Amino acid sequence: MGSRAHSWLVGTAFDDSAIDDAVADLVAGEKTWAHTPLRRRRELLDDIHTRTGRFSHEWVRAARTIKGLDPDSPLVGEEWMSGPMPLLQATAALSATLTALAAGRSPLDGVALAEAPGERVAVPILPLDRYDRLLLSGFHGEVWLRPGVDADTARRRAGLAQLDPTVTGGVGAILGAGNITSIPPLDVLYELYAHNRVVALKLNPITDPLYTVFEMVFAPLIELGVLRILTGGAEAGGYLVQHADVAHVHMTGSMRTHDAIVWGPEGKSGGQPLLDKPITSELGGVSPTIVVPGEWDGADLRYQAEHIATQRLHNGGYNCVATQAVVLSAEWPQKDRFLAELRDAIERAPRRRAYYPGSDDRVAAALDSYPDAERLGPDHGRLLVQNLPTSATPLLRTEYFSPVLGVVELPYTGGEFLQRAVDFANDEVIGTLGVNVIAHPGTIKRLGTAFDRAIERLRYGAIAVNAWTGLVFLTPRASWGAYPGHTLDDVQSGIGVVHNAFLLDDVERTVVRGPFRPSPRSLLRGELALSPKPPWFVDNATAAATGRMLTEFYATANPARLPGLFLSAFRG
Template identity: 50%
Template sequence: MSPTSSTTPATPPKTVRKPRSTAPVHTPDAELPDDEGQALDDGITQLEAGARMWAALTLDQRARLLGRVRDAVGMVAQEWVDVATTSKGLEPGHPLSGEEWLGGPYGVIGLLDALRETLETLAKGGNPLDGVKLGQAPGGRLRAHTFPLNGTERFLLSGFTGEVWFEPGVTAADARREAGLGQLTPTQSGGVGLVLGAGNVTSIPVADVLYELFAHNRVALLKVNPTQDALVPVFERALAPLIEPGFVRIARGGAATGAYLTSHPRIAHVHITGSAATFDAIVWGPSAGAEKGTDAATRRENAEPRLRVPITAELGGVSPIIVVPGQWTAADLKYQAEHVATMRLVNAGHNCIAGQVVILSADWPQRAEFLRELHAAYAAAPQRPVWYPRSDERLADAAFAYPGAVWCADRTRAIVEVGAGERREAVETTEYFAPVLGVVELAGTGQEFLDAAVAHANERLTGTLGANVLIDPATEAALGEGFERAIADLRYGDIAINTWTAFNFLTARLTWGGFPGATLADVSSGIGVVHNALLLDRVERSVGRGPFRPFPRAAADKVRGLRLAKGTILPTPPWFVSSRTGAQVSAGLTRYLIDGKLPGLVKTLTKAMQA
């Protein structure tokens, strides 16, 4: 998720040497102090023993283990959020700390619950797709309606739905037969996997470890990004039920530690959340001239990667926000402008999920009104530190490329409206990973504009991870099948319609990852998926859908008979940067997942109505 790996020095050598392992000696690609290298080797030896124990567990035992992890996460949830908030330059309890609730314990508990249900179903001889509605998507695709699947989901996120689309040619029988992935053959060990954790969103390292265990039967060595070192004690307590029997180990360290581990002969698989540049360095080696002998360019040319084991990755990109022109009210313009600002500004823009390029119709009569509301919402969002390493450099790059950009918040965020004749390449191909929002315009309205916007996103923007589409119900109904066809044409692994792809990311039974087809030589937004709590195979994308209008205006749409309008009881969602009660609501929703206490939920819903 980060555009650059950290160069924070590795942990200093330990003063106490552990007993030598009898495992094969590792000749590393990076030098580490003897004690640090020995500690990593010993950890891998313990994981190898854990892999044998993991393969001996029944599905019932694994499900119960997930319950213990859930309890442990609940115990550390408040500390998790406080440490994460502080690490990003904010005080505990800050109004923006709701992001850390949703992007931390909330997301992990949702994944634990969904995985546990999948394992319990398999243990009883059922299928993960039992009770899931299957249907057809454009292009001969099969889709599974995987959200909501229970009353809690329908109530807490009313008006939101989620679908998993399979690759063309996958039948319902195929999908059911393959659902379960590694849990269909639980005694077949996947060995020891290495997870190189993300540095920006705190649920990611934990979720990636869970996916290694349950999708692939691989025990996991998690190397945290140095930006999350302060969370290691929290992670260790949250994952204690997995650490104690040797199913998971956690290591600190910088680039040298990562290089040591990715070249380790007893690592069977690597998973990284990061940047394409970091991925290429792992797979092909440092750039040409950085080492003696065969350089990275020659390896790539000869298709001879330095990495000798399989690798999966989630690498981000430049995400579009396609605004389909329609007849919007003044309230619609304001609300959707706040929506777009949210997509860019949550976590100070340090998200692979972040929307970066707004694609507008130059012929939309309300274009100027929308842009005025967007500038106002962008400037009014709470100010916060731009905290991720080297963000200042990326803001400077944007200022150099676009001297006419409009800056606000003490020049920590910018909107770049690329005019006719101006170069779009920088904002369309550079994942700024900072508060830089581009606006480009295309001709046309209706289907003509939508098709042009889809083609532009596919062909001009870097990456294939996430795309966002905003469209009012009346316009969507008028486009009919043309709208669904356009969605099918978008070559992105996650698509959000009238919501943000963060909804897909946080929804455990949806998948998260780049569009299929990436290779080691051209990795784009990554290889493979994560989350995917139903453990579905051959997935092409996930599609989330939300209400165009919040409560109570959404209810009025239903009364007026707008066929595609989604009713909802949600006012401004708690993840909006404009929500006045986002922190209290996000914390309350997480605590409700933890303890199920209705009085707390009632209090939370009251706060939600004050957003």
């Protein structure tokens, strides 16, 4: 969930000899990695899993310090659920993949592949076991492969570089994110296991307080000589990515930072990229949420308004898939009531510090463009911009990476609204990382294949129906990245994917679906959802305790922890 600090553009002093030494260690370590068998690679994952659980409290303490969160704030739950918890899930999922490969099996053996619209293969990723069904009841997810890839090919290619672990890919440089603390560790695992590249990870300066935690968590890889963790600012990053012995670069950040790395200070006008090696990236964008008109009751209106407030304000708004544009039907009879609930949800969301560099400046820039925007929240620092133009307006072309939310109204109803909204999201909004669609179950049923076709036509790497694409980030076997097809000349939300613990080839997108209503209303209406409010909602009163308990459960898989976890979740 991409970082937006322009640390690349802010020079700081650095020691190039430290980078040279680290890269030299990795050049030697590549040979070690090539001779590390699958069984040992799985053991390393299991060791990292154990160490992540052991040091999770130190991890969250450092993250809380970075973000200025009160120790007793429910918002600390975000740091549990987007910090150590995803790494625990990823190491367990990758370990299962390595176990299958070491036994000569495909990671997809025993997985019932399905069909997705457009003659695609769908790989189920959620739920996969009884704990998924309990902890994420009502949520479902699939990875869709590109058209033309059949089930046999999917099974045969699953495993990527681990199908022949002796063929390594050189030294990979990772420029880490500064917003979500699990991003750099997850990127390290993907470079090592999906691509067989040993890794030089340069932390974003914002996350330097996590340096020691990451050293402790990844000690087995550091001791093996296949990982080095570096600090420093722009100059250090520039030296690292241009290093002669670095074969590949992966970064999380903004399009602006990406283009500075690839094209240099002169930009694309120079003609030839400054970077002479491959680069993959996750760059965010302007994420839309499409609200399909229907007949909702008052509780539905309130809950989905809180849902969208969370999509914008989780982590203070500093997420690459934070909703920035809400797309509504101008003809929806309940539109005004919904907007009133949305305004109230944004106003009531907990106070928090604007910890991410440049946030206030970006809010000010949005105010310059939209002086009539409503200023909401305890500090009046959250902007709600209504009646946006449907094209050629800054909010649809600029990722503000701050608590700025716009509303676009399209003059259509029913199925026509949905199809026009899909066109709008595809053509008018910059970026292709994530899109959300909220629709009443009765509306989905009434639209039938037209709804399925609309989901298929969305050109996004993550699609969430009655859920938030942040859940895709948290699901270890989901793919995470832009819709395929971007180039260095028009990079949009980036190139390539990460996470993807099945190590699937030919990935196109991940689609998740959630319950329209929480429990108990969901149970009364035939939806199997046990949670009264997902723990990632910004107004969940027990998010800190639930996040900690979830992390502790994923560290041990001890079912004795479940009763306390459920009690905390139900009180949220």
